[in-house]
Amino acid sequence: MPSVEKLEEGLFQLVKVTSVKLPDDVLEAMKKAYEIEESELARSQLKALIKNAELAVKEKLPLCQDTGTPAFFLELGEDFPIRNLRPILERVIRKATQEIPLRPNTVDPFTGKNSGDNVGRFVPILHYEIVPGDELVVKFMPKGGGSANTSKLYMITPGLGIRGVKEVVLRTVFEAGAKPCPPIIVGVGIGGAEDFAMVLAKKALFRRLDERNPDEEIAKLEEELLSALNSLGIGPMGVGGKVTVLGVSVEWAYRHPASLPVGVCTMCWASRRGIAKFRSDGSYEIIMP
Amino acid sequence: MPSLGVMDLTKLSCLEVMDMAEYRLETPISEEDARKLRVGDIVYISGIIVTARDAAHRRVLELLNKGEKPPIDLKDLAIYHCGPVVKKVGEEWQAFGGGPTTSARMEIFEGEFIEKTGIRAVIGKGGMGDKTAEAMKRFGAFYATFPGGASVLAIKAVKRVKDVFWLDLGMPEAMWVLEVENFGPLLVAIDSCGDNLHKRISQQASERLNEVLKRI
Numbered sequence: 383m384p385s386v387e388k389l390e391e392g393l394f395q396l397v398k399v400t401s402v403k404l405p406d407d408v409l410e411a412m413k414k415a416y417e418i419e420e421s422e423l424a425r426s427q428l429k430a431l432i433k434n435a436e437l438a439v440k441e442k443l444p445l446c447q448d449t450g451t452p453a454f455f456l457e458l459g460e461d462f463p464i465r466n467l468r469p470i471l472e473r474v475i476r477k478a479t480q481e482i483p484l485r486p487n488t489v490d491p492f493t494g495k496n497s498g499d500n501v502g503r504f505v506p507i508l509h510y511e512i513v514p515g516d517e518l519v520v521k522f523m524p525k526g527g528g529s530a531n532t533s534k535l536y537m538i539t540p541g542l543g544i545r546g547v548k549e550v551v552l553r554t555v556f557e558a559g560a561k562p563c564p565p566i567i568v569g570v571g572i573g574g575a576e577d578f579a580m581v582l583a584k585k586a587l588f589r590r591l592d593e594r595n596p597d598e599e600i601a602k603l604e605e606e607l608l609s610a611l612n613s614l615g616i617g618p619m620g621v622g623g624k625v626t627v628l629g630v631s632v633e634w635a636y637r638h639p640a641s642l643p644v645g646v647c648t649m650c651w652a653s654r655r656g657i658a659k660f661r662s663d664g665s666y667e668i669i670m671p
Numbered sequence: 672m673p674s675l676g677v678m679d680l681t682k683l684s685c686l687e688v689m690d691m692a693e694y695r696l697e698t699p700i701s702e703e704d705a706r707k708l709r710v711g712d713i714v715y716i717s718g719i720i721v722t723a724r725d726a727a728h729r730r731v732l733e734l735l736n737k738g739e740k741p742p743i744d745l746k747d748l749a750i751y752h753c754g755p756v757v758k759k760v761g762e763e764w765q766a767f768g769g770g771p772t773t774s775a776r777m778e779i780f781e782g783e784f785i786e787k788t789g790i791r792a793v794i795g796k797g798g799m800g801d802k803t804a805e806a807m808k809r810f811g812a813f814y815a816t817f818p819g820g821a822s823v824l825a826i827k828a829v830k831r832v833k834d835v836f837w838l839d840l841g842m843p844e845a846m847w848v849l850e851v852e853n854f855g856p857l858l859v860a861i862d863s864c865g866d867n868l869h870k871r872i873s874q875q876a877s878e879r880l881n882e883v884l885k886r887i
Contacts, residue, residue, distance in 0.1 A: 444756060
């Protein structure tokens with residue numbers, strides 16, 4: 383059985399590595415974008431961002447000063463021996479805030495008062511799923527406010543079909559413009575309901591940029607959206623250019639016949655995501671997706 | 672030079688086509704220096720920059736509108752849309768991160784803020800709107816961007832966290848007084864002629880959106 387200490391150690395490592403290191407596939411995509419861009423202005427932005435990502439790893443400092451709202455997606459095995467993870471995750475977030483350090487980003491919505499330690503009512507945000515087996519998989523996504531603010535939920539008229547879906551994805555990225563720190567990554571959740579479409583859209587951002595949806599038609603939709611979005615010309619940091627979006631990931635669920643929910647989750651280039659797997663014997667590994 | 676003369680000269684120079692240039696400015700920044708910058712120019716700033724986000728903008732304006740003064744005179748200084756990561760190491764505050772935040776949130780305050788504080792430079796990311804551009808034209812100020820998320824790169828220019836005001840607003844929203852050396856490269860995105868880089872790109876994207884919507 384894993385000790386609580388061991389679990390906390392692993393979770394702290396997960397939070398730390400995720401906050402500091404830009405995933406390899408994203409760094410690769412940024413370097414490719416640098417090759418693709420022709421304007422000196424766009425290239426200068428990408429050059430600074432790539433250099434920043436490398437410096438963060440070298441100096442073990444947060445990749446971005448907006449260290450995000452801590453959110454965990456937990457896949458809890460039925461036979462994993464520890465059930466109550468909230469107090470453990472709160473301790474881990476408090477320690478990470480102090481030691482890495484992270485910026486305290488958790489404020490009371492009415493008074494604006496900052497809790498000072500990234501812990502507050504329902505924060506860290508936890509999504510639980512009970513799955514078969516005896517392992518615990520923890521997915522961590524500290525998402526910044528800039529790209530959170532440009533995310534959107536649309537409840538479109540089902541008669542508009544997939545064309546309607548494409549249109550709202552395009553409108554979201556157009557309206558976002560330079561605000562979410564492009565080049566961005568776009569997660570799209572189609573179907574479900576008004577809450578679940580957004581969860582799907584956010585979870586889609588855990589997918590690597592070089593992985594397409596296993597469904598061939600949806601994979602094609604992802605490719606089509608990527609190319610359409612990049613024709614907008616917003617470019618790195620909105621200075622104009624060919625690369626506005628690094629990748630599009632679509633997830634889906636069945637829907638009500640009267641509703642076609644579309645969640646569009648915009649993610650900044652500093653796309654921090656990490657996954658850790660804990661086994662019931664107490665061992666763990668950090669998997670950077 | 673009398674201010675009317677400056678205005679006349681400015682009107683003329685706004686029509687001139689100039690090559691992009693690189694400037695090194697020190698705070699306090701003069702109106703003349705602020706007015707010579709054009710969209711596309713690169714600037715490095717040395718001296719004092721003061722962080723101000725949503726809550727600090729609101730509080731500064733509330734004070735000034737009541738006839739009171741903010742804790743630091745912002746005239747001719749640069750404000751920075753930034754909520755840094757800071758930690759006390761011994762007796763001193765140290766910055767561990769300090770890239771810019773999304774400037775658009777401050778659009779509701781910035782025109783009045785420029786008018787009433789006399790700041791010359793606004794540093795941020797993601798662009799600002801017409802009200803800010805109009806105030807920059809009237810009062811002689813500019814908006815420049817640092818690449819968003821370039822947190823570690825930004826603090827390389829911070830020599831010292833000189834002071835902090837309004838910590839009751841929380842770390843991100845407090846006003847941090849930073850002593851910087853060659854902070855940049857900053858890209859001029861709104862100039863005192865009212866030219867606005869992000870607005871231009873957005874208008875172009877709007878046309879392209881309409882085209883692409885026809886073929887999907």
